[in-house]
Amino acid sequence: MAKEIRTIGVMTSGGDAPGMNAAIRAVARACAYYNVNCIGFYRGFQGMIEGDHCVLNARSVRNIISRGGTILKSARSEEFRTKEGRRKAAKQLDKLEVDAMVLIGGDGTFRGGQIFSKEHEVPVIGVPGTIDNDILGTNYTIGYDTALNTVIEAIDKIRDTASSHDRLFFVEVMGRDAGFIALNTGVGAGAEEILIPEEDLGLDRLLESLKRSKRSGKSSSIVVVSEGDKIGKNVYELAEYVIENMPNYDVRVTVLGHMQRGGSPSCFDRTLASRLCVKAVELLLDGKKNVMVGLINNKIAATSFDEGLSGDHEINKELLRISDILST
Known part of the structure; x- marks a missing residue:
């Protein structure tokens, strides 16, 4: 009993x-x-x-x-x-x-x-x-929902600056082991690329994607990066790689950090x-x-x-497909 x-x-x-x-x-x-x-x-x-x-x-x-x-x-x-x-x-x-x-x-x-x-x-x-x-x-x-809204608001403001100065922004969001925040906010904010731990995009594909964006007439881009992304050691290394290979891009990095946890x-x-x-x-x-x-x-x-505790909450791969289509 x-x-x-x-x-x-x-x-x-x-x-x-x-x-x-x-x-x-x-x-x-x-x-x-x-x-x-x-x-x-x-x-x-x-x-x-x-x-x-x-x-x-x-x-x-x-x-x-x-x-x-x-x-x-x-x-x-x-x-x-x-x-x-x-x-x-x-x-x-x-x-x-x-x-x-x-x-x-x-x-x-x-x-x-x-x-x-x-x-x-x-x-x-x-x-x-x-x-x-x-x-x-x-x-x-x-x-989770509040964090998404916080990130979306921040990216929308960064987009204004990116467009005004023809810049590429890498925006790092939280998610050491999971890319839910990056994936959903990337789609919601219209990011050109989304980098998450669950999918290894690779440096070559990232460069090709950014070059494709340039060819299509885009003068500014947003790349949303989950902090646990495996492509580079960190978001700054990613930015340096792009600068070395695409010197015509004016690259900036924004790390949103713990602001994502706060707020009403x-x-x-x-x-x-x-x-x-x-x-x-x-x-x-x-x-x-x-x-x-x-x-x-x-x-x-x-x-x-x-x-x-037996497994992981799986990422929605349909959102990755949608992101590829909409970033054209």
Whole structure:
């Protein structure tokens, strides 16, 4: 028989993502609705180890749905990777009488939660919060939509400058292991080329594409580069290669960096966070554990950690085909 859940803990871990505050709010208010206590842990797993916490209720999370970042802070904990660290975290949960946890983060957060749950029999539900959208078991992760809109807005402004000065801009976006941001914003912003980790375009093909653009009459170009692209060591090396081989191009590099993680979350991300986290609380109260909640075909679905962590969310190759057609 499943243990009665009287107190649920919540934390955010890994890279911050717009919509995490909306997720925290949803957990706290769902707990209030179902007459369950809610405790928030600061700085992810490290806060669990140290017992660094606050009591959350319906009123303490007011007015945070529109804020970027996370009021609970976020961090990566090397100590939690050890058995002793996880043992300390379990003792803190016992001390605070926390019966179950909602973990908001990416695959590293879910792996930590999976191990912790198996070792200490604490029910855990994962909520995907990462701008990279690289988690199996959901079509969209919290923060991804906002990041796309942030990048699109930036590229649109860069396009104005590129057109005014007949320049080629390499725009690097986040995505060390996945090219979802680069691919979707590249298509949405009308980029001439999109470079992502999943597809090795090659330097020769990149040059040929840029030369083709020149021949077609284009005086400026945008190349969107995922930070994990494998063609060169980094975006600056790519730019240098083009300068050496196409000296008539005036080449510039813009690295958007951490601005992609910030800002007020979009309506989509606020709604997604709310839907996923209410379901996470309800699953715990129904005795479920060791699953992540996600959005699949616009319906909330639960996927086991084993299945969700077993592979990669595949890139949409149809978008690559569309990009090739539209960049003509």
